[in-house]
Amino acid sequence: MQILIIEDENPAAARLKRLIEPHFPGAQIHGNLDTVKSSMDWLRTNPAPDLIFCDIQLADGISFEIFKEIPVSSPVIFTTAFDQYAIQAFKVNSVDYLLKPLDPEAVEQAINKFKSTRSQTELDLSQIQALLAPPPKAYKSRFLVKFGEKIQSIPVEDVAFFFSESKVTYLQTHGGKRFILDSTMEQTEGMVDPKLFFRLNRKFLATITSISDIITYSNSRLKVILTNCQNQDILISRDKVADFKDWLDQ
Known part of the structure; x- marks a missing residue:
């Protein structure tokens, strides 16, 4: 033996x-x-x-x-x-x-x-x-939102982007509708699949389908234009440009 x-x-x-x-x-x-x-x-x-x-x-x-x-x-x-x-x-x-x-x-x-x-x-x-291996992380498939006296479930496929304004996190659909979320941007980022959503900067977390234009900008940064977005000055810092391009090229 x-x-x-x-x-x-x-x-x-x-x-x-x-x-x-x-x-x-x-x-x-x-x-x-x-x-x-x-x-x-x-x-x-x-x-x-x-x-x-x-x-x-x-x-x-x-x-x-x-x-x-x-x-x-x-x-x-x-x-x-x-x-x-x-x-x-x-x-x-x-x-x-x-x-x-x-x-x-x-x-x-x-x-x-x-x-x-x-x-x-x-x-x-x-x-x-x-x-x-650790089990694959389960990401949200829908978000429960409230408007007025009504509650609605928004499928993640309908989400164009999330944005933060005055310390409030909003969900915006591809149709341009906005809803307030209870979570912070950091919490929201952890809830969605990083293959589908990219944190453009501190205020915006977007899907690739919501991006209408990407423009080279000063200091090796990028400017991103989102469909139905009032903010037209969404900048991606030089440090995040490489990760952003990798995400686009998946």
Whole structure:
């Protein structure tokens, strides 16, 4: 039985070794390897181990880099400090995950799982990374506005731009209607998809479809003309010009 430990914290590696030794009498335990580079070098020059215990965060990077470069068919049990919900999600896969600090009972359960299957597992790296990634942010699809005694829901597709005036934030539709919002411009900016809206300056947050003209201006700035907008002096600062052009070119 050949076991490899990939772990950049010596105390954690020593504890892991103590926890797994009773379950594999006579096993040869290699490591610990503490970097992506040393792990790849070892895997390239040694037969595939029967089992790998692998930390996600290593001294020189993320351990997933190892499996991107080297096909690994050995079963892998990851050790990680990611939250418990992610850990539970991973357990639907054939590879197991342990939350740090390591719990002896959890280690035993993972080992028992390995022993019961004893099958080689090809890592689905894209699925693991998708689970580790933060969930995509949910942006607003509509804004609830009030005018007089009435309440109306404005779909985000109908919004031309937002603007601030006298510390009040307004929503303006493509048809030119204006509504007062309860949120600040900073809060509103965080509610909308940055692929659809760009913060032109401190006072304006606009969609590309609301822009009727873009004019070069003094000091490497840009002047933007918005449809149905009374303010015709909307300037984009020199510092924001590159980001604005990138946004236009998506």
